[in-house]
Amino acid sequence: MKNEPKSNSGIPLVIIAVVLLAAIAGIYYFYNSSKGSTNSNRARTNSNQAKPNTAALNAPPGAQPPNMLGSPTATVTVEEFADFQCPSCAATHPALKEIQQIYGSRIKFIFRNFPLQMHDKAYDAAVATEAAAMQGSDKFWAMHNLLYNNQKSWSTDTNFKQTLAGYAQQIGLDVNKFQTDAAGLAAKSRVDADRERGRGMNVTSTPTVFVNGQSVPYPEMNVQGLRQFIDAELARAPAQTGQAAPATSGPAAQNPASSSASPATSAATANSNTVKK
Numbered sequence: 001m002k003n004e005p006k007s008n009s010g011i012p013l014v015i016i017a018v019v020l021l022a023a024i025a026g027i028y029y030f031y032n033s034s035k036g037s038t039n040s041n042r043a044r045t046n047s048n049q050a051k052p053n054t055a056a057l058n059a060p061p062g063a064q065p066p067n068m069l070g071s072p073t074a075t076v077t078v079e080e081f082a083d084f085q086c087p088s089c090a091a092t093h094p095a096l097k098e099i100q101q102i103y104g105s106r107i108k109f110i111f112r113n114f115p116l117q118m119h120d121k122a123y124d125a126a127v128a129t130e131a132a133a134m135q136g137s138d139k140f141w142a143m144h145n146l147l148y149n150n151q152k153s154w155s156t157d158t159n160f161k162q163t164l165a166g167y168a169q170q171i172g173l174d175v176n177k178f179q180t181d182a183a184g185l186a187a188k189s190r191v192d193a194d195r196e197r198g199r200g201m202n203v204t205s206t207p208t209v210f211v212n213g214q215s216v217p218y219p220e221m222n223v224q225g226l227r228q229f230i231d232a233e234l235a236r237a238p239a240q241t242g243q244a245a246p247a248t249s250g251p252a253a254q255n256p257a258s259s260s261a262s263p264a265t266s267a268a269t270a271n272s273n274t275v276k277k
Contacts, residue, residue: 056213059200062112063190067133067140071105075237076212076230079110081198083206084126084147085119085155092207092221093148099226107230111144112194114206121160124182126191128164131181135173142171 080096082089100109113129115122125147133140146167147154154163168178181187201210209216211229220226 060196062197063193066110069109074108076233077108079210081112081114081208085122086206089207090151113191114198130187130190
């Protein structure tokens with residue numbers, strides 16, 4: 001009787017079992033590694049959200065009191081650094097006005113003058129808004145709107161100073177006082193103080209917008225993008241009581257004469273910043 005050949009079928013089964021166990025172990029390892037990485041990323045994200053902007057905390061205060069709309073006690077501050085001769089600033093101006101109307105007293109909107117050296121009329125335009133404010137805080141915003149709405153006209157005007165005087169008259173200012181204030185130290189000191197704050201917050205271009213100290217990317221400087229930033233901050237803030245309906249006007253009181261701004265610095269030492277296009 002012929003002997004049956006010995007079967008080696010047990011060896012492949014052992015190999016298969018070892019391979020299966022190794023595969024299961026590998027899947028388990030990568031699953032836990034991926035889960036740990038996700039949790040780590042989530043923790044970093046939460047940490048970044050909670051982390052204050054140290055540049056904003058340590059920066060100079062800027063012109064005091066600031067040019068502000070909304071409520072001084074609002075938990076969300078929207079702070080814009082802008083140049084009146086900057087085309088991108090004029091382009092975002094309507095969106096920021098709409099944001100002010102939508103949120104009213106639920107936010108504190110602050111405008112900071114940040115004229116760039118590359119724009120030959122920007123510093124004088126900024127000073128003009130501060131000189132206008134010396135006849136009432138509402139006059140600041142009136143001049144502010146005129147400058148942005150007519151940017152293409154006055155930015156190429158050879159009689160720029162005369163045009164500013166015309167704007168002053170248009171919004172009901174005492175033109176002689178306006179011109180005297182525009183030539184004085186107080187208005188220039190406020191512009192310089194705002195610019196120093198911007199530098200302290202690492203502002204390098206205009207417009208730059210911060211929501212509670214966090215910089216908003218330029219592509220998000222539209223109504224939808226800004227609302228996402230603001231709504232996120234409102235959701236994190238404690239409930240505010242006694243909120244008024246969103247306001248379309250009514251800027252906070254301002255007294256430039258009482259400003260604690262630093263002494264004026266030369267416009268020639270203004271930054272080498274570049275404008276967003």
